[in-house]
Amino acid sequence: MRKIILLTALCGFALPVMNTQAEDIDFEKQIYPLIKASCVKCHKPAHEDERGRTRKPKGGFVLTTKVGIMDSEGEEGEKFIVAGKPDESRMLQVTKLPIDDDMHFPPEGKAPQWTTADKELFAKWITDGADFGDWTEDPKPLEDVEWDGKEKE
Numbered sequence: 839m840r841k842i843i844l845l846t847a848l849c850g851f852a853l854p855v856m857n858t859q860a861e862d863i864d865f866e867k868q869i870y871p872l873i874k875a876s877c878v879k880c881h882k883p884a885h886e887d888e889r890g891r892t893r894k895p896k897g898g899f900v901l902t903t904k905v906g907i908m909d910s911e912g913e914e915g916e917k918f919i920v921a922g923k924p925d926e927s928r929m930l931q932v933t934k935l936p937i938d939d940d941m942h943f944p945p946e947g948k949a950p951q952w953t954t955a956d957k958e959l960f961a962k963w964i965t966d967g968a969d970f971g972d973w974t975e976d977p978k979p980l981e982d983v984e985w986d987g988k989e990k991e
């Protein structure tokens with residue numbers, strides 16, 4: 839009888855651990871594509887456009903590097919990412935503000951909105967510790983993802 843109890847207890851421990859491992863979020867494959875599609879158009883490094891004019895990242899925020907994402911702070915000093923705390927992470931907050939709020943990003947019609955599932959995945963990535971894996975930067979930060987103007991379902 840003891841053995842059975844012990845086994846049950848062990849399984850109870852082992853299962854959740856195995857589950858989280860199976861669901862580990864891959865920043866490069868699952869999270870960065872969301873940022874690339876919806877944010878990078880405005881938050882890429884300073885560069886020259888086709889007409890030779892210097893284009894600066896909006897608000898001064900670059901979201902194409904790990905350092906840019908982790909070191910950026912909003913107007914009132916809110917860190918863009920607070921590992922473990924999605925509700926305190928400005929990058930997630932702004933996507934959840936009412937669409938007509940001046941601080942809602944991306945602005946309506948400029949880039950695809952994150953769906954509820956996208957926001958939940960982003961939140962889970964933060965909750966799990968905001969692990970970037972080996973990713974440090976987008977190798978092609980100036981390249982945009984084309985958008986047909988239609989919101990995702």
Ligand code: HEC
Pocket residue numbers: 873876877878879880881896897899911912913914916918928929930932933941943944945948949952
């Ligand atoms: C069409 C351009 C555009 C897109 C697309 C865009 N942003 Fe921004 N973003 C801006 C501008 C402009 C500012 C500066 C606003 C200001 O300071 O008034 C800004 C500021 C921010 C801030 C700082 C807010 C604060 O509290 O000061 C965050 C966080 C942010 N953007 C996140 C994002 C995220 C996340 C995405 C994609 C989901 C995104 N942005 C997409 C233009 C954009």
